[in-house]
Amino acid sequence: MKTSIPSLFLLTILVSIVCAAWGEGEEDSFPTFTTLPVPQTLPFDYLSLSFDYYQQRCPQLEQIIDQKLKHWFAKDHTLAPSLLRLHFHDCFVTGCDASILLNHEGSERSAGASRTLRGFEVIDDIKAEVEKSCPAIVSCTDILTAATRDATVLLGGPYWRVPYGRKDSTTSNVKDAEMLPVGHESVTTLLELFQSKGLNLVDLVVLSGAHTIGRTSCGAIQNRVYQGLNGTYGMPDPPIDDRYADYLQRKCRCGGDEYVDLDATTPTTFDSQFYANLERKMGLLSTDQRLYSDSRTLPIVNALIQTPSLFRHQFAVSMVRLANIQVLSGPHEAGEIRTNCNFVNSY
Numbered sequence: 001m002k003t004s005i006p007s008l009f010l011l012t013i014l015v016s017i018v019c020a021a022w023g024e025g026e027e028d029s030f031p032t033f034t035t036l037p038v039p040q041t042l043p044f045d046y047l048s049l050s051f052d053y054y055q056q057r058c059p060q061l062e063q064i065i066d067q068k069l070k071h072w073f074a075k076d077h078t079l080a081p082s083l084l085r086l087h088f089h090d091c092f093v094t095g096c097d098a099s100i101l102l103n104h105e106g107s108e109r110s111a112g113a114s115r116t117l118r119g120f121e122v123i124d125d126i127k128a129e130v131e132k133s134c135p136a137i138v139s140c141t142d143i144l145t146a147a148t149r150d151a152t153v154l155l156g157g158p159y160w161r162v163p164y165g166r167k168d169s170t171t172s173n174v175k176d177a178e179m180l181p182v183g184h185e186s187v188t189t190l191l192e193l194f195q196s197k198g199l200n201l202v203d204l205v206v207l208s209g210a211h212t213i214g215r216t217s218c219g220a221i222q223n224r225v226y227q228g229l230n231g232t233y234g235m236p237d238p239p240i241d242d243r244y245a246d247y248l249q250r251k252c253r254c255g256g257d258e259y260v261d262l263d264a265t266t267p268t269t270f271d272s273q274f275y276a277n278l279e280r281k282m283g284l285l286s287t288d289q290r291l292y293s294d295s296r297t298l299p300i301v302n303a304l305i306q307t308p309s310l311f312r313h314q315f316a317v318s319m320v321r322l323a324n325i326q327v328l329s330g331p332h333e334a335g336e337i338r339t340n341c342n343f344v345n346s347y
């Protein structure tokens with residue numbers, strides 16, 4: 001991945017803003033897969049993952065994932081963004097451990113926040129194929145992580161190398177998924193949540209940029225569609241462009257199960273236009289629009305608008321950091337290699 005001098009310069013400024021605002025110390029010197037500096041210390045679990053983990057154990061893994069994804073996305077391209085969201089929901093609840101894939105009563109999957117999650121069948125299909133060549137070797141969470149990277153690339157986004165060696169959880173609890181943000185939160189709430197996962201302000205702004213693709217159900221944006229609900233969630237809804245609000249009302253007139261593109265201008269392209277939309281008061285989720293009105297996040301948003309390549313580079317870096325949250329890896333950690341992603345092995 002190439003990095004231009006202006007991008008590096010801007011990112012350095014950006015990181016300084018974050019550090020100054022939040023009192024974070026040094027930049028981490030851990031080598032990354034791009035030449036960009038990593039703005040905050042990576043979780044140390046990272047050290048037990050490796051790029052060549054499956055090189056001997058399952059050399060054909062990445063090829064299987066790539067072929068399966070191309071097959072699925074040719075049938076339904078809307079599944080690609082859904083995988084990114086699935087990975088986010090997995091990693092933010094008890095770490096990247098495929099707990100979101102467990103399918104039993106009272107699992108995370110049955111939470112309100114999971115209601116519109118999609119893409120489970122894609123991971124199941126990949127897993128079944130992987131099991132044929134490499135039985136009981138590759139974890140569901142590693143498959144979901146790699147599939148998310150490949151989905152991003154297929155959408156036109158950046159490539160990054162995935163370190164492997166995560167294990168799958170043996171439990172999943174609906175209550176744990178209740179902390180997931182639903183789009184009405186304040187920047188402070190989101191930032192605290194991200195920090196509790198070892199991520200920072202830059203990660204928050206840059207990963208929110210995943211909303212450059214994909215869609216939301218009308219049910220999730222009632223406050224944006226009907227500005228009359230102002231303050232319903234305990235704080236005023238951020239400003240919205242009049243014509244855009246009008247469009248949303250027409251689009252959502254049939255009820256909560258209709259869908260609207262998260263990026264109103266370039267919905268199927270993985271680009272930084274998402275941030276330019278915020279400048280025009282066309283952020284679909286309140287949480288996204290607030291990134292433009294908060295003094296901590298605004299400088300980062302502006303940098304991403306001014307230098308689109310910065311978004312691609314930093315998205316790759318932040319996605320690696322997301323995929324390292326509380327991983328179960330190494331011989332001493334609990335966890336297993338599930339043979340079916342829906343159930344624990346002792347099921």
Ligand code: HEM
Pocket residue numbers: 078081082084085088116118181182183184190204207208210211213214215216217220262285287
């Ligand atoms: C910052 C906090 C975040 C909030 C509040 C949030 C909220 C939401 C909401 C409300 C939806 C629509 C759900 C529905 O249809 O009912 C959504 C969709 C989506 N989110 Fe997020 N999200 C956040 C972070 C992330 C992150 C970190 C990623 C990935 C790196 C991500 C990727 C996506 C994608 C790709 C979609 C579209 C899914 C599809 O088309 O099926 N989100 N998000």
